[in-house]
Amino acid sequence: MNHVEHLLKSLYIMASMVEARDPYTGGHLWRVSQFSRVLAENGGLPTSEIARIALGGFLHDLGKISVPDAILNKPDKLTDEEYNIIKTHPDVGSRLLSDHPLADLARPAVLSHHEMPNGRGYPHGLSGEQISLDASIVGVCDAFDAMTSTRPYRKGMPTDVALGIIQTNLGSQFHTEWGSSLVSLGESGRLDHIIGHSEFGIPLQQCPMCGPTLVINRHHQHGDHIYCRSCGGEAEVKREGARVYSTPTARKGVFKNLEPEIDNSLLDELVKTSSGHLGITA
Numbered sequence: 181m182n183h184v185e186h187l188l189k190s191l192y193i194m195a196s197m198v199e200a201r202d203p204y205t206g207g208h209l210w211r212v213s214q215f216s217r218v219l220a221e222n223g224g225l226p227t228s229e230i231a232r233i234a235l236g237g238f239l240h241d242l243g244k245i246s247v248p249d250a251i252l253n254k255p256d257k258l259t260d261e262e263y264n265i266i267k268t269h270p271d272v273g274s275r276l277l278s279d280h281p282l283a284d285l286a287r288p289a290v291l292s293h294h295e296m297p298n299g300r301g302y303p304h305g306l307s308g309e310q311i312s313l314d315a316s317i318v319g320v321c322d323a324f325d326a327m328t329s330t331r332p333y334r335k336g337m338p339t340d341v342a343l344g345i346i347q348t349n350l351g352s353q354f355h356t357e358w359g360s361s362l363v364s365l366g367e368s369g370r371l372d373h374i375i376g377h378s379e380f381g382i383p384l385q386q387c388p389m390c391g392p393t394l395v396i397n398r399h400h401q402h403g404d405h406i407y408c409r410s411c412g413g414e415a416e417v418k419r420e421g422a423r424v425y426s427t428p429t430a431r432k433g434v435f436k437n438l439e440p441e442i443d444n445s446l447l448d449e450l451v452k453t454s455s456g457h458l459g460i461t462a
Contacts, residue, residue, distance in 0.1 A: 181448075185455045187282050188235075192447040194276070195239045200440030202244075202252055206395040207378030208325055210446070213237035214374045215321035219362055222370075229313070231457035236289025236314045238450065240322060243273030243290065267302045270294055285458065288312040293319040298352045316355035320346060320362050323354070328375055330391040339366055339375060379446055385426040387413050396424055397443045407433035409440070 181189065199209050216237035220230040244252060247269060251262045258266065273290040277283035292306060292315035299307035301319075311319075327342035337345075343366045350359045365371050377383050378395045385394035387408035394406050394415055402419040406426060412433045415426040 181451070182455075184282075184460050185451050187280070188451045188454055189447060191235070191239055191280065191282060191286065192450055193442060194245075195242050196442045196447065197440075198241055198245045200442060201249060205329070206393060207384060208329065209238045209241065210379055211325045211329075211374050211377065212240060212318065212321045213450070215324060215362070215371060216317050218365060218371065218374070219317050219321060219358060222361055222365060223358070227457045228459045231454050232285050233289070233314050233317050235454050235458075236286045236293075237318045237321060239273070239277075239286040240289050240293045240318050241269065241273070242276055242286075243269035243271065245276070246272045267294070270303045282460070288314040289318040291315070293322055295319065296353050297355060301353075311355070317358050320354045320359045324362060324366070325375075335391070336376075339371075343367060379443075381422065382424050385415060387411065387415070388428050389413055394426055396426060397446065399443075399445065405429070405433075405437075407437045409438050412438055 195209055199205050213234045214237075217230055217234040220233045225233070244266075247266060251258065251265055254262065270291050270293065274287055277287055277290060289312075291303070292312055295301035295304065295306040295311045295315055296319075297308055297311065299305050324342055324346065327337045327345065328339055330336040343363045346354055346359050347363050350356045362371075373380065379398065382396050382398070385396060385406070387393050387410065390408050390410040390413070393408045393410050396406060396417055400406065400417045402417060404417040406415050406417060407413065408415075414429045414431040414433050414437070416429055418425050418427060
């Protein structure tokens with residue numbers, strides 16, 4: 181890796197460490213990044229802007245490192261006080277980026293992905309054209325993945341229901357153009373390869389107790405074991421041609437099996453893709 185790639189890798193690792201704390205968000209950052217990339221490509225944006233927006237999609241939740249586990253992993257609906265703590269994460273993420281040489285690439289998405297066109301978002305109540313391009317795209321992609329993903333307190337929505345909610349809230353909660361574009365892409369099936377996946381070709385796996393909390397990565401071989409980081413349940417990886425899935429073993433993992441993992445090969449791939457298009461040099 182050259183100097184710029186090392187700097188990019190440090191950003192991806194920071195974001196991945198945050199995601200690793202929450203067993204219910206396996207693949208969330210990857211999915212938001214990929215939704216954002218597809219949306220930006222479909223909008224005809226320049227390659228450098230597409231790469232920047234995809235990077236912002238991966239880093240958008242960086243500030244959640246400051247949210248206590250008891251709130252981040254709470255199995256019930258958040259109280260108003262807890263929600264106010266969650267709402268600090270964009271500002272925290274922006275501050276975490278402050279001394280990083282590549283901070284400006286990701287800050288718009290990190291700081292403003294929860295702002296809304298009607299001014300009722302957070303952290304700064306921006307509205308309309310005050311909200312950056314990056315934040316407008318990442319914001320609707322983040323909301324779409326949140327709606328279609330299972331959380332501790334609710335099951336993920338069907339895709340058509342989530343798209344309907346976005347359609348209903350165009351111009352108020354979501355940017356009209358980018359929200360409408362995501363709805364069109366979703367209705368045409370062009371997001372199906374990302375929805376419910378942790379990377380291309382690998383869908384999230386079901387834990388019988390907890391739902392889609394099992395993550396298979398590209399290096400897992402047929403017969404390997406994976407573990408639910410919520411309940412500790414063990415499953416065996418199955419590979420049959422292009423099909424990848426898992427079956428429960430009815431056993432539990434020990435503490436070492438449940439340690440958070442970061443898929444460095446996936447991050448290296450993202451770094452190579454980003455650095456080749458961002459227009460920055462070592």
